[in-house]
Amino acid sequence: xxxxxxxxxxxxxxxxxxxxxxxxxxxxxxxxxxxxxxxxxxxxxxxxxxxxxxxxxxxxxxxxxxxxxxxxxxxxxxxxxxxxxxxxxxxxxxxxxxxxxxxxxxxxxxxxxxxxxxxxxxxxxxxxxxxxxxxxxxxxxxxxxxxxxxxxxxxxxxxxxxxxxxxxxxxxxxxxxxxxxxxxxxxxxxxxxxxxxxxxxxxxxxxxxxxxxxxxxxxxxxxxxxxxxxxxxxxxxxxxxxxxxxxxxx
Numbered sequence: 001x002x003x004x005x006x007x008x009x010x011x012x013x014x015x016x017x018x019x020x021x022x023x024x025x026x027x028x029x030x031x032x033x034x035x036x037x038x039x040x041x042x043x044x045x046x047x048x049x050x051x052x053x054x055x056x057x058x059x060x061x062x063x064x065x066x067x068x069x070x071x072x073x074x075x076x077x078x079x080x081x082x083x084x085x086x087x088x089x090x091x092x093x094x095x096x097x098x099x100x101x102x103x104x105x106x107x108x109x110x111x112x113x114x115x116x117x118x119x120x121x122x123x124x125x126x127x128x129x130x131x132x133x134x135x136x137x138x139x140x141x142x143x144x145x146x147x148x149x150x151x152x153x154x155x156x157x158x159x160x161x162x163x164x165x166x167x168x169x170x171x172x173x174x175x176x177x178x179x180x181x182x183x184x185x186x187x188x189x190x191x192x193x194x195x196x197x198x199x200x201x202x203x204x205x206x207x208x209x210x211x212x213x214x215x216x217x218x219x220x221x222x223x224x225x226x227x228x229x230x231x232x233x234x235x236x237x238x239x240x241x242x243x244x245x246x247x248x249x250x
Contacts, residue, residue: 022094033108040098042067042091046084048122050095054108060116061099063092065132066123071157072192073178075222078122087123089134095121096139117147120155120176124193126162136173149173155220160197160205167212175209176218176249177202181228182236190227199240207244216245223250 022040025047029036036052051062069076070083100114117139119125125132136152138144155176156163166172181187181199188194194202206217219241223229237248 052099058115059103061096062118063095064121065125065128069123086128089131092135117152125154126156126159157193158202160201163205167209179219182240219248
């Protein structure tokens, strides 16, 4: 008799069986030709953004995990759209496949092979945890795109319980945290999700992730004139991250 497959493996197979091609509704190229943004149509009439980014020697795909977003960050265009729906694992994988095909069809200075995935497009990946992790497993599988686990990065607004869950995954992606402020009051004014997962809880989860994985975390900081761009803000984030394996990306 055939062995019973684990639930997550069966879910991965089901997701991979979904349509693997998303139609291109629009495309925008950067002036230097290194970046291409695609608006990909979904089967229900919606659309998500996917970006092909070239760097010297590598190609990166920035993929979406949701249509819209429920987090409502005040500086984010997707956040102002509101939440429409979660993407399936198949739809997430299809975005990476689209970029891989484009890179092969139109090779540039970054090469022609997709090497990196960043879950930094539309949506909050940890709000769609199961589908995102199924997609990651497919992308890592030798029968899929055969990416390395070290080449996948997930960006979160700070869903603390899910960060702790991510730290327990056997092959967790790298973690980027959308920080933007170094005090609870200032962060809650920019990132409404901070009211649900306060800064102290978020930083404790980040410390636990780094301890479990041995990895540093990329902390993302969108500079907003007059709100979080002063020398005092720089010193505050330095104090907040002191002693943690961290890199700040402006």
